[in-house]
Structure formats: structure tokens, C-alpha cells
Amino acid sequence: MVQLVGSLRKELADSLSTCKVLVVGAGGIGCELLKNLVLTGFKNIEVIDLDTIDVSNLNRQFLFQKKHVGKSKAQVAKESALQFCPTANITAYHDSIMNPDYNVEFFRKFVLVMNALDNRAARNHVNRMCLAADIPLIESGTAGYLGQVTVIKKGMTECYECQPKPTQKTFPGCTIRNTPSEPIHCIVWAKYLFNQLFGEEDADQEVSPDTADPEAAWKPEETAARATASEKDGDIKRVSTKDWARSTGYDPVKLFNKLFKDDIMYLLTMDKLWKKRKAPTPLDWHQLENTCPQEDSPVSGLKDQQVLGVWGHCQLFQQSVETLSSQLQEKGEGAELVWDKDDPPAMDFVTAASNLRMHIFSMNMKSRFDVKSMAGNIIPAIATTNAVIAGLIVLEGLKILSGELESCRTIFLNKCPNLRKKLLVPCILDPPSANCYVCTSKPEVTVKLNVHKTMVLSLQDRILKERFGMVAPDVQIEDGKGTILISSEEGETEANNSKFLSDFGIRNGSRLQVDDFLQDYTLLVNVLHTEELERDVEFEVVGEAPDKAPPPQTNQEEVNSITNGNKDSAQPSTSSKGHFGKVVKKCHAFCCKHLFPQSPSSSKC
């Protein structure tokens, strides 16, 4: 390392070889980062990633080769890096950083943690762990040509959660099931359908018409009458889509007519829905077969970028159902398929099913390429941006290690030099936000919900885990008795799950003390009871209207746009499960742009 001593001070160069650092994520940024760290003189590095290697990683994650596809990213990254730099001491974990094994003690081993993540849930979690362990964290993200690096240190800077990020848009169930109005609604529906037919069934992913839609305003007796009328097929019991599909032997034509004809005709009977909307048009397989002209197969250009016609999608539907059902069969009894945007038949299926539904609901059909972008929430990614960002991360890391935290910056990388001819825009780090519900000394929030309609399970899953990023919350009611509502110990409070909050005396003004021991995090939740939430909205966090734009930044030198992560909040990463959501943090007129391609929600910039 002769050369480095030249530009790094000797003490610093020495400390690099003894200190221990953690890299969270061994993907695009992670691979570059690992290389940079090793070649900068870091000797003790731990790297963790739960993902395995996919072909679509190879255009940028240079520590991986074709022969590694399917193997652990962390493990292969370690081995490849060691080949080049045998003197480094690298520990690899093929695991989720959210696993309780990686507790505060684990984090305290490191002088520095560097995130190279792709999803908000894990970012939130590492943020909390680093706050709890009081270890500096370097956060980063890229999207296409854009990127960002920032430094987080307890008590000195904003934490990752200080700025409210627009909540990930989840789509109301009735929009998905009854009244889709945008292509993304149909794509979400098609992904649900995939799971209903071939994957893990999830009650939240129903695809059949929703008779409880308040807008449809059905009278119960009518409902019953109509329901029987529509089930003329006899054995369509709406208990399990999968069982039904199996009983037909996954006959593509039967599935088609059920999904795109019968269900749509059923929807048409919910006439209130179509008073203002354009009503859907059912499709019939046999009719299409006879009337649709044989489409020519596309001749030039990439196949993926062509938009097929209706019959083309029918055929694609048929082929993909056949392939997937035989895959399912090969796997044996009780097996499930996992949807993966990079798995061709799974992607074909979603392309076909979503396009057919788009057509039924009078939307313009989309190419497989575009559907893939939306379904997989794909953020374009290239080697160059990751290289730049990883370079910046290590330089910020060196500043931290030399005790110059105050000279650290949040750095934004632009697509091309901005109007002031700057490709990079460094901004001074903001101090912690006084209202942050994570890093203030006594975090507190107010949640508006209906105590008679909110179940304990949805408090746990939707509010505490999804919205407030906890991993294993314990909830105690401040009712003077210290009633335990939710315990993270297995088997203690499961009986409460399907009860309503009001069953435990929770009412307007009740206070809940929520603890996450892993994150060493306590949050006080004030309950604000309301009967007036919008259709399909379960709760609202007071002071953070669902799509409220972040407060304007005042103390920045200039720009402030940002990226950071892409995928989803609910799941710790993985390229195999595209979830929905986007994160657009601070925006500014200077380089204000959507950092994420048109994925589900349209964020306000």
C-alpha cells in the first residue's frame, strides 16, 4: 500500500488495517464497495446479504460470473475479493440483516457501517441499529444515472428516518379487484393472481370481485341472489382459487373464461360501480379464437418491446399457464412457485393476464418490457453509477475514521453537469429533526384509526411493522394496569390477533407503549379514534397526510433531490420479489426529477 501513504496520513493508513467495518448488501454498490475497501487498505470487513446471484446482476456486479448464478452473493463476493486480495480478512453472512442474531452487540463490533441496500425496510432497520449502537452509518443509493451518499451519526445528523418519506402507495383492494383505472392496478392484480394460482395464497391478495366494496352499496339479499346467479358453473366455490384451478387441471381456457369472462360479468352486475366509470367488457376465449386474426410474429427489434394484440396475449396466457402448472406439478404435492420478474414464464403470465385485464377495462396494453418495469419495480442499474457512488462512500468513510465528521457531506450525483456545471452536489449534513419519531430521545406519534374496526393483528403488521419499521414489537397499553396487547414472544398474545382494539378498552386518547428490543427502540403511540377514514384506508399518521410532500429544505447549499433505495418496505429486499414502492426524498427545482421509473405510485416532486 505504498502509494496510499502518500495521500492518506500515516495514522489513518494504520488504523484502516486494524478497524472492523460492516457492509450491508453485496449487490451493485456492495461489490464495488468491497473492492474499494480492500484496495484502500481496510483489512477486517464483514459483509451480509440474503440474496442469491441472478443473471441480470452480471452487467454490473463484477465479483460474480455466470457460473455463480444461484449462489449466495455475500459468499461469492467474499471469495472473489479474496482471490485478488488474499491478505484481507472478510467474513460473509448469507442472511438478512433484520435477523435478531445481528443485535446491538453485533453492531458495536464495528467502527463504521456502510449500507449498500435496495429497500427501505432494511435501511430503516440498520438506521435504528446504528443509532442504538451509536455507530456511524454511511447510507447510499443509486437509480440509473443518479446516486446519493450521506452520513448518519446519532445526535449530530439527521437519521435516515428524520425526513418523512412519502408512504409507499398500496392500492385499495377494491380498486385492484373491482375498478382498476391504471395499468399498474392490472399488473398488481396479475401478480396477486399468480400467487393465488401457483404461489403462496394470501388473503390480502384476493383477485375475485369484491362484493363488500362500499361503493357498490349492495343489499345483502341482492348479493346472495347475484352470487348464486353467477356461479352457474356449479363448482366455483370462492373458497380457494388454487383448489378450483387444480380441479380443472389448470385448463387455460377454463381459467381464462372464469377470470376474464365470468368474473367480469359478475362485476357488471355491481351496476353502481359503472354509473360514472366506463364498464368493463368481458372476453370470451372461443369467440376470440374464431374472430381474432392470426397475428404475425414480430420481425424486428427486441421481442420484449412489442405490444401484442389481444389474441397474442390469450396465447401467451395459455402457454404460460401450461408451463407454470407443469412446473408446479414437477415440484410435487403442496409445492409453491415464487414470482420472479426474471423468470420468463412467470413474467409471461403477468404480462398476459395484466394486459388482458387492461384491455377489458379499456386501457392501452403494454409491452412485456414495460410490464416488467412496473411489476418488478425495476430501477435501471449500471456499473458506472455504482462505481462512482462506492468511490464516494469510501472517501466519506475515511473522513469519519480521521475524526472529521463535520466535514462529511450528503452528496448527490447528477445525470450530467447541472446548470452550475456541477456533476456532484455536496450538501452540509442537517442536524437531527426535532420531530423525528426514531432518533429523538422520547419518540411519540399520533395515529388516527377506528378502534372498533382495527384488529390487533393489523396494528402489529400494518402500523407497527410496515409503517413504523419495527421487526418484533411488544405493545403495552398505558391503562394503569399495563395490559400487554402484543408480545414478541411466540404463543403469548396470538389469541388477541383477531380482536379489535376497542375490545381492550382502547379508545380515543389511549396511549400505547411500543418496544422493539432488537432495535432498542421505544415509541409512544397516541390513539386518535375516528369514524371518518377514506375508502380502504386503515389508519393515518397525524401530521403526515398520506401524500404530503416533505417540508421544503431551507438550509441547503443548493440542490436536493434524492434517490435511495428502490424496492419495498414490507420485505427485506431481494430481486426475486418485486414489490411496490418508491422513495423520493428531498426534491428541489434544480435537479428535481423522478428517480424511479414509473412504478406504482406517482410521487410528487
Place this chain on the structure above:
Amino acid sequence: MAATNASKEQKYDRQLRLWGDHGQEALENAHVCLINATATGTEILKNLVLPGIGAFTIVDGHTVSGEDVGNNFFLSNNNIGKNRAQAATELLQELNSDVSGNYVEESPDKLLDNDPEFFHRFTVVIGVHLPESTCLRLGSVLWSASVPFLVCKTYGLIGYMRLVVQEHTVIESHPDNALEDLRLDQPFAEFKNHIQSYDLDSMAKKDHSHTPWVIVVAKYLAKWLSEHNSQPPKNYKEKEAFRQFIREGILKNENGVPEDEENFEEAIKNVNTALNPTKVPNSVEDLFNSEQCNNITSQSLSFWVMLRAVKDFVHKEGNGSLPVRGTIPDMIADSQKFINLQNVYREKAMQDAAAVSKHVECLLQSVGKPPESISEKDIKLFCKNASFLRVVRCRSLAEEYSVDSVNKDEITSCMDNPDSEMVFYLMLRAVDRFYQQHSRYPGVYNYQVEDDISKLKLCVNSLLQEYSLNVNIKDDYIHEFCRYGAAEPHTVAAFLGGSAAQEAIKIISHQFVPFSNTFIYNAMSQTSATLQL
């Protein structure tokens, strides 16, 4: 073959979303030359090999040293003593089997002596850590051969890039906030007819609320024009009035309450952009007036032939406007109405492109070239991007370095700002001068640092004097540069490797606009600047 395409589509999926299959094709046809496989050099090349350039050739006469192994990921201990080009090629090649890697174990100077035409074959030449004399020699060879030249250097905590290209044309510049091309202010005949096929007053409610906003605006604009002496709404007040005018057109229910008509809301929201007058952008007008456009010869690039054809189109069939782009944004409408509207624009775009194509044919004929030398597909792409065409022109290194043509204004005005990155440019020039005089870089040997500080200071002063630059460079910078000892920290090299490869991809794919012409990165403050030199 089909199988390879499918696997490539999979492997390159995430980047195809940025530059498309034609961008990828350009990459796959590119042959990139790298001179000197230093850490910066191999990082750049890595970032080009991964996305799949066709081929690379490394030119390097050095043998691998221990220091190389210390900061270069693509060299290992057992390479020490071997030729650096060969060693780096072996490892870089492993990154991507679709790429053909080659190397030449010779210094660029030798090649320039014996076979300067060697460099003509490349799509782009990237020169890393070249001494000034080599850089200037190679620069002039490439300049006259019209081969783009990207000069890169990592020096301590400073990164430097210089793009040297006479003329770089960009058809797809991918602007961020492009206005739509809807022609509402001057509807073409087919669009007029289409507007007339709608009668908002006698429509069923469902149709009324599913009429595309473009039609809504067009309808109300026509009414407005007839009531306002054919003057469109111009200022804020008039536009507000126009919005109100549209708002009044929203259907009302039996109680006189306006219905929810999202398409009308969309129309109101889009008034501003919709009323934007259709005209040829100044940047394109400037290109129309350039020498290359007006003087088409058999040597002219197809870009200029197409540009001239578009110019001829504007003056004839286009009545002063560029060819219709032919795309419309997504809007609330039912499929049939949307598709009908889309087809109106699409067909007009095809007609316009066909007219441009005729002009192209005439031009080609007039210079004795066959009409098929420019494809219909290229002409369509060109017409679609006609508003966004860009040409980047850089000054040659000779101009930059000559006392007579140095850009003194840029240097002195930047140096007025104490934080300007310009000072690093001057320091790098002084360091080059040091190297010329001493055949080594300042501060490489610890025992010479003190001595070198005064020597470097002399170089700084003689540089400023030679160019009669009346600027002040603080001693701190001289100390700092001596401290660097020409080190190439890996993480700075990695940063530059990403940035330089990005520019190389822009140049190869002719998509996005490359920087012009000098880029400086300061890793101490994480700042950067582009300078015109």
C-alpha cells in the same frame, strides 16, 4: 442466435432500460483503446466490459510493479514483472465472455513513432496518466482522424478528465423536461378533421368524460380564437380565463352541480404546456445555420445529411415547423379514442418522416451516394428527436495548450472564486511541467519532498508567466500536490473510473450529452466542476 439474444436481453436488462437495444448495439460494435492499465485505467475498462462493449485493446509498455498490485484490482502479485497490458487484459476479459480483449505491449510513444494509424481504428481512445508530450502528440493524431479522445488522470485526491472531439453529434439527448409536440396552436389538416369528428355538446356523458384532454383543449381553443380575434390566450390572466372557459364545459348533473370529469381537469392542468407555441428551438436553428448543414458533400456524416433534409422540410412541407414527433402522453380516455388520436399524430409523423426521407434521397443523389446509405429507421428516429438534436464541439488540446489560444478568460474568471476547481487544473499542468523537467513526479520520494516543493513552485510560476496569467496560487496547494507524490488512491480511481466510463458510453452510443470539455473532481471536498478550456 435467438438463444444468445435472449440471454443477452436478460443479462443486460437493467441497462437496456437506459439506452435501448440500439444503444446496446452501438456498444457491442465499439472497439475501445485504453492506454495504460493503471488503477484508473482498469476501473474505466471494467465499467465498459461489464455492459458489453465489443472489444478493447490495452496499450501499455510498463511492467507490473508492487505498487500497481497495491491499488489495482485487476493485477495480482504473481503478475509482478509481467507486461501490464497483458496481465490486465487477462483479468478484465474474465468479467464478460462477450467482449474480445486484446493488448499491445508497447508504449504509446513507440506506436506513434512507428504506426500512428494504429489508433485510427478505435471508436474511442482513453488515455490515462499520459505525460504531456505524449498526450499532445496523440491528441493531434486522433483529432485529424476524428477519433474521440478521453484523457483521464487520478492525481492524489484530484480527478481530471478532458474530452477531445472535434464534433460529436447526438440524436437522442434524452432531455429531462421535454415539452410534448401536440401542435394545438397550429393543428395540421388531419388533426383538424379529427377534432371536428367530436361534438362535445351532443355526446353521451360517458363519452364526454372519456374524451382525451387534447381534444378538449383544441375544441375550446377554437371557440376562444373565434371570440378573441384569433388571438390565443397569452398572459397569465388570459390563460386563467381560458381555464375557466374549459371548466364551464364540464357537464352538470340534474341539480346543476358539476360532474367529476377527470379529463377536463387534465385539460385545465395542461393549458400552459398545451398553449406553448410550436417553433424550431434555437439550438436546432443554430445547427441549421452551421457550415456542415449547408454544405453537404459525399463526406458528410449522415447526421448532417438528415439535418439538412429536416431543414429543407421545415422550409417547404413543414411551413416553418419540424416534423411532427408522433407521440402523445398518457391521458384519461377510453382505449378507442386514445388510439384514434394517437394514430392521427403517428400517421402525420410517418408522413413527415417520409417527406424528410425524400429530401435525404435528393441530397444523397446530389453528392453521388446511393439512397439506401441512410436507413428509413434512422430517419424516423432523427425526425422523432428533431427538437433535441445536439452537437458537442470541443477545442483541441493544441488550442488549449497554445499561448495564443489559451482560454485566459475562463481561467482568470474562475480563479476569482477562491473555491474554484480551476486551481487544480493549473496545479496538474504545473505537475506535468515538473515531470518534463525532472522525469519524475514531485514528492514521490519522501526525502525529496522539501526540495520538490520549491521546484514545483518554480513550475507553477513559469506556467503562469508563460501564459501571462495574473492569478495567485496559494502555497498550500503546492504542498498538497507534493504530498500526493503522484499517488493514485484506489477509491478516487474508482470514482473516476465510473465517471469516465459513463462519458465513454455516451460517446459510443451517441445518446445523452457528454460533458465539454474538462472535468475536475476534488475528493477532499467531494466537489466537481466542468471547465471550458
